[in-house]
Amino acid sequence: MFAQGLASLPKLARNAATIAVVAAIAMPLAACSDEGKLTLHTATGEYKFNVEVVDNDETRAQGLMFRQELAPDAGMLFDFKAERQVAFWMRNTFIPLDMIFVDAKGVVKNVHVNARPHDPTSIPSDGPVQYVLEIPGGRSVEIGLKAGDTMDHDRIGARAN
Template identity: 60%
Template structure:
């Protein structure tokens, strides 16, 4: 406090506290761990550690140039609204499974073992908000199918 300034009034203190809370509360609400994703299938719960990409630039790059991906790792694409989407494997070095997911977390369709470097479009079967890419063949190994439910903080927020 400056020596020449008057001491703060109680109302000013209350406003300062309210301002701090107003700024802090949204941050608290957004601290959910968005690296953890779970798929509930007939075979049980399957957990993946994911990187979320949600900008045009990050979605365009995706898993291009990645040389390996752990069995329990993946990338979750968030398009922020439901719409038909299509992917390709240009500059992608590893086979991938693509799970096309509706806003409510329901797996709409799965493309298994997308071929590296293939520029053929891989479309969703309808409007989706999310696409999960995991190592090629992993969805079949785990028994993940269309209709299974995906849980993630972004998906919960989209509902």
């Protein structure tokens, strides 16, 4: 039925319709990729999060700005693709966030709890890191996350023990 309906459309419209159908099918598949899953290992257990990965200047600059809510098991993983000193701020961010600074091996280096919405104060890593995970404010305390704990994600090579 779909193919028959497409035949009656002009070529440009058929191409646009085909692209729309392919996108509608592919989007849920992309959302289910392993890159959207992350596990934090703490002394109190393993905690799974659904994350958005941002790994270029444009997406990292946008981050979680202007979002009004974030589920307890959701977050955003910033990948800088190499270890370096980084700093974040909360300008245009409407929800409190915990910022978890993680090295290339998946070891948590430091945690900043409950960064205040709209605060332009710089929040730095305590040294070179490759990843920063932002999760809802206070969530890292709830799960007992501390420096030295670990994070598993497809982008992390060998996790340090």
